Amino acid sequence: MxxxxxxxxxxxxxxxxxxxxxxxxxxxxxxxxxxxxxxxxxxxxxxxxxxxxxxxxxxxxxxxxxxxxxxxxxxxxxxxxxxxxxxxxxxxxxxxxxxxxxxxxxxxxxxxxxxxxxxxxxxxxxxxxxxxxxxxxxxxxxxxxxxxxxxxxxxxxxxxxxxVSPCSKEECISYIGSLEKYEYSDIAQAVDSLGGNIGSCIDFLEKGLIYNAVSKARQVAAALLSGSEYELLKALTECDGAKGLLRMTLVQLCLIIRDSAVSSFGGELIGCASHTSQELSRKYGRARSEKLYRIISEHIARLDRSCSKLLVINSLCAELSAI
Ligand SMILES: [Zn+2]
The missing domain is CATH 3.40.50.300 (P-loop containing nucleotide triphosphate hydrolases)
Structure with missing residues (x-):
């Protein structure tokens, strides 16, 4: 074992x-x-x-x-x-x-x-x-x-x-590589997006829920960067599909926004879209990035309290656009 x-x-x-x-x-x-x-x-x-x-x-x-x-x-x-x-x-x-x-x-x-x-x-x-x-x-x-x-x-x-503690990226790559099931370049991409969480990386490689969540979170982050409320609403609405996809997308989005807050002072980036995080950092600055982070976290909590997904999406879109 x-x-x-x-x-x-x-x-x-x-x-x-x-x-x-x-x-x-x-x-x-x-x-x-x-x-x-x-x-x-x-x-x-x-x-x-x-x-x-x-x-x-x-x-x-x-x-x-x-x-x-x-x-x-x-x-x-x-x-x-x-x-x-x-x-x-x-x-x-x-x-x-x-x-x-x-x-x-x-x-x-x-x-x-x-x-x-x-x-x-x-x-x-x-x-x-x-x-x-x-x-x-x-x-x-x-x-x-x-x-x-x-x-x-x-x-x-x-x-x-x-x-249990997260593995280092090296430990994660070495462990997944030892399964002899995935291409090295794919493993590197998974670890680059998700860090040393082996379960998430394998789910990503199997194109499971987390794979879709990473892709949706990148879309939402790009819509935030573009400043178009319509694009933002569209990207968020598209997450209202498979069970758990919206929540997992928001968790990934939180990491991207967290990165945008820390990148201004050279903190380690852990989200799945480091380039977008840096651009968001330039657009919003640290204080507004922190506000975005709080808003998204609060909406994740609303989902956990079984609030309607549609209401959560609409409210989130309105609050994010107002920043
Ligand atoms: Zn034994």
Missing amino acids: ILAGNEQIKSLTAAMISKGREPHSLIITGEHGQGRKTAAKYIAAAMLCESGTGVPCESCRTCRMIKDGVHPDFMVLKANDNGNYPVDDIRAVVADAVVAPNEGRVKVYLIPDFDKSKVTGEQVQNILLKLIEEPPDHVVMILTADSREAFLQTILSRTVCLG
């Missing part, structure tokens, strides 16, 4: 396992695409690997089965389409946890993307609480989310929290 970068997680995992101090509950936090699930798989493999060294050997039967998602003692729960976990599935985990492992010395349950479980999140944690408070010796529970805020204090106080 290859986990790119994240040396701290690797060394901590090895130390905990070699000293026989494995936690029964872990929370892994980090931005989407930064490898939360991969880190969880790495830790499961480290705990179950036949080498017993605390570092997955990647070649034993157990490591290969975990990598392929078929190990009977590593269970990954799936949320339904809107990101929530059916409470019956969680009750089934609690019931299953008392049964001894099938092959390994521990059973690892992974419940990923907890931040998306807005409706059942709290209920699920309350069902899991007893298991997390008094886990059988053979049970390890791993939960992941974008931040610790997704969890109740009672859960946080009984778990070890680990944060």
Whole structure:
């Protein structure tokens, strides 16, 4: 199980396992695409690997089965389409946890993307609480989310929290290159647009949602630069397509605008349109760029509060044009 970068997680995992101090509950936090699930798989493999060294050997039967998602003692729960976990599935985990492992010395349950479980999140944690408070010796529970805020204090106080960190651009290129699936020039373009977020870069290379979001964000940024309210409205309206596209486009747009604010004093550019960012910086200057950034962030928050996409687009267009 290859986990790119994240040396701290690797060394901590090895130390905990070699000293026989494995936690029964872990929370892994980090931005989407930064490898939360991969880190969880790495830790499961480290705990179950036949080498017993605390570092997955990647070649034993157990490591290969975990990598392929078929190990009977590593269970990954799936949320339904809107990101929530059916409470019956969680009750089934609690019931299953008392049964001894099938092959390994521990059973690892992974419940990923907890931040998306807005409706059942709290209920699920309350069902899991007893298991997390008094886990059988053979049970390890791993939960992941974008931040610790997704969890109740009672859960946080009984778990070890680990944060995944973004890889360097070099680590990202080297990892994606090792998959032997993409052209080097395409990988370089993805990393140049999205930095060291491996998940986002792979989604970009697969021409997934993020690929479209990057392209739309560049269009919106170009419309801002042109100063045409019509072009701006047109570019924003075109984002109202696939589920999640508008939000992801605005997140990418935020990074472009953030770059326009920092480029005036030579800050590092992290967005997907560095040339446009510099031109926007010349047009708007730092203070107005910061205002644009605030406006876009506020509209992302409105989308998160389930405001109508059409209303968000109209309001955003009007406010951006007024700057
Ligand atoms: Zn192994």
